[in-house]
Amino acid sequence: MQRNHNHTTIVTVEKVIDETPTVRTLIFSDEVMSNVLPGQFAMVWIPGINELPMSVMISNESGKAAFTVRKHGAASTGLFNVQVGQQIGIRGPYGNSFDLKEGKLLLVGGGTGLVPMMRLLIHVKPTDDVTVLIGAKSKDEVFFEDLANRLLENNVHKVIVSTDDGSYGEKGFVTDLVEKHLSQAKYDAVYVCGPEIMMYKTVQSAHSRGIFVQASLERMMKCGVGICGSCCIGEDLVCKDGTVFDGEHLSKNKEFGNFHRNKAGILENY
Amino acid sequence: MQRNHNHTTIVTVEKVIDETPTVRTLIFSDEVMSNVLPGQFAMVWIPGINELPMSVMISNESGKAAFTVRKHGAASTGLFNVQVGQQIGIRGPYGNSFDLKEGKLLLVGGGTGLVPMMRLLIHVKPTDDVTVLIGAKSKDEVFFEDLANRLLENNVHKVIVSTDDGSYGEKGFVTDLVEKHLSQAKYDAVYVCGPEIMMYKTVQSAHSRGIFVQASLERMMKCGVGICGSCCIGEDLVCKDGTVFDGEHLSKNKEFGNFHRNKAGILENY
């Protein structure tokens, strides 16, 4: 019987990697999750604690997948603390995925927003010229730089890190780097995932130049299946209509970059 | 979507044929029912009246099927009275079917028990030598004789009618004819459907001679799907294990030929 993606499957965490003091990658075996498309996510149940949406991270072993989680509130800290051998529940994959263009590509990621970017990288063609921009607050918070370089070893590519405090790579916001790159060369497509303001500015920079751009959005998600409404942004539901939207669509959305809803559904400013 | 055989399908009666003063054939269009196997039955709903088990009669038009019903109590009289253009509900087909052997075949039917026999006839091979014995109380009650001859026009065949009162065909019980035929020639298989005593004696005649024999049984049926238990005979459920049983099995069943259960589930003598 084929698995119904809405039914929770229990998997065992087989390996845990510390990426930074607050970010960990948890690896598990699951054929379905190992093959999700870039941009798709899973709902992850930490029994007795919570359930939260997570982009599905790649693993270098086939048939395996991972979550890369930053500890934050109760749910994400619960997942962060899961030990090797512990069980978690997963359902999905949910959501749409990035539209892969060919040519000169710019990928922009910040924090755990790099997860869908890494999965995007395994789909680029050897002929693509790929630039990856990684934004972080400080040196401590940088991860996936090596991984990005490794995934792109057969491509013409650059992986550039910027930190807000300049403790590693270039100093400044990654969105300034985006602006710089887009003004200096002709890109065929831009993909971004990270903090909303990073996505907002990236979309603006690209869309205003008429460059194809897509962002993978995050909103409060309770159900993941288009029932509860908690993930709405304007008239879109991120879990069903997204998570990936293109610049054209986002530029008309008044909530993007400005508001998100809290757990009670109240609009709050970013 | 494929039809679930447990879900009622509504069909319209397109044609009604009077077979005898108390027996009618109602023809309707339904691809699924037109292709059932000999021995299989449907549960037939007469809206507002009742639902009853019915063997599925053949039709000479493709994509059509029929029920041949004798009026009896409330349910069968309800079906008997259905007019052209009226709707009935059908579910099924249910039950197993006859095991078709090759060679010299004896088919024995009485009353509406001829229905599965007619469907059997459309499956015989042109090389089979087929004898059909039709039992009836009197001349008025004889039907399907012509049909049987027509269906067998390409075979070596005989269609013999006997009536209890001798008003048509040979005089006497059809089971005496069975005994006569089986003692005079070597048959490869015997198939029977009709009143229980007819089936019982036919099975005895054939099984005692080591001839392969199968009977399609009738019992009170409420559900048709193996839930209600009303159709039990010994440890068998006619709707699920039957309706077709072979002589070997039946000869060990103490209820066959002796008892049946009424609507309350009480064993009654035949």
Add this chain to the structure above:
Amino acid sequence: MEPNLVTSIGPIRLDRPVMLASGILGISLDVFNRLYRSGAGAVVTKSLSTEPWEGYPNPTIFSVKGGGWINAVGLSNPGAENFAKMIEPNKDVPIIVSLVGSIPEDFENMIKQFEKCKVTAYELNLSCPHVAKVGLEVGDDPELVKKIVTTVKNSTNVPVIAKVGLGTTHYLNTVGTAIESGIDAITAINTVRAMAIDVETQRPILSNKFGGLSGTPIKPIALRCVYEISSKYDIPIIGCGGISTWEDAIEFFLAGASAIQLGSAIGDNWIDVFDEINTGILQYMKKKNYSKIEDMVGLAKKS
């Protein structure tokens, strides 16, 4: 005559008989507009309380193997005041505002917040099966139902609907009490209290342990409730529970509902379901020669 989909639920008139049920996608005016354009005849808001509620922690929703969902979102909502502000600009969409509370004053206060809004009706949630002190715990108390309905009817001219479900007090009694107290219509039913346990980790899956079963599994139960209500009382009924096809919708009309609501079907078939059902109803009406929804309401009771 070409059939049309207009229907009246007592004083409430809708262009189309299929509404969005409360709690499904129900927190944003932009989404309401989209659903209305997709074919919903009205949208019922998430049940609102006097104060904002975060609801229960996740997991709050579970997909049942045999079909349907169990949810315990815990009535998370932005509160009546915030919500009223958000829908103030609304001109087009028939919005039915769903309210939960523990005492008559809760409802009275919330209704005041909506004075500047276009509200098609209020729906009193007397039947949420998984939050303490509101919903079913109110619906199960006949005295309280009487007080709440009377108070609400005195505080507004907008039609008021009571939403009932299977609780510890028989819902038919609750319906009777609501009618005596002046209710304009009944929505039946809410979710049915249920649970799921994970056999691997051996725990109830929902954070609240218990939740409400919705979707296809409850359709035959909801249908009999509508039939029972319409057989016993003369009150407009909105059928709700497991509706996902036009045949389901027709069954509810035949049982006595003048309109229907759906929620779970959206989780299974997304929002195209409104248009699919509207189209199916129209085809059925043509075939049976009906000009309006009313022509078929309650027909199954005649047989």
Add this chain to the structure above:
Amino acid sequence: MEPNLVTSIGPIRLDRPVMLASGILGISLDVFNRLYRSGAGAVVTKSLSTEPWEGYPNPTIFSVKGGGWINAVGLSNPGAENFAKMIEPNKDVPIIVSLVGSIPEDFENMIKQFEKCKVTAYELNLSCPHVAKVGLEVGDDPELVKKIVTTVKNSTNVPVIAKVGLGTTHYLNTVGTAIESGIDAITAINTVRAMAIDVETQRPILSNKFGGLSGTPIKPIALRCVYEISSKYDIPIIGCGGISTWEDAIEFFLAGASAIQLGSAIGDNWIDVFDEINTGILQYMKKKNYSKIEDMVGLAKKS
């Protein structure tokens, strides 16, 4: 240690925990023998009355599109006396005799008929949702429940089980009353009142209009009832409702049931279902290192 399937439901000890539920294939000793050989730990008879009943005319059963069945066979049964005679020869099969009646004397009289039979337990059907004056109409009346249970307990030394369901009186109260009156165990739940309407012919399909919903749709409801009973009372529980896989069975054990019953699954998967579930339970027990069913009963309440 190799796990085994033995279970105790209070004073009732069974070699295997999966029973045939009342009313399914439940009218013939030969069939009981077959089911027992197929893996059923016990069989519950069709609910018997003092006199034979024909039951309702067909249609008495309906297959729901979304899964499950609605039945209104109307408690057709050969009557206690006929039935007792039929099972007199029984030596091997643990038979639980299900009884329906309107007054304590009905039950008392029927039990007398079974004096010469090997009866493992009596199950009082206080919960059939579609026959007047018996079943739920009895279960909904606390005084009557008290009298019936007390009378039955005084008339026999055989263990007595009360079968409850969703009626107009909250089933938890009925359970409480039965316990106070000395009941040995509880079976939860019976079918849930429901209906189906044919949209073509515009009539309720079952001849009785209303019937009881069984099978997968009611599993989440039945599971919460078992969990609620075992959380509130200290009484052995038999879980029933929509069980069709070994995972379902485990869920009920974890919720607090010491044994389970199933009926509808037979309509879907035929009688192999007993063996499949037994095998699945044993494998699960091995994996989790349990030696007996008891080891897992109620575990989900700990979390």
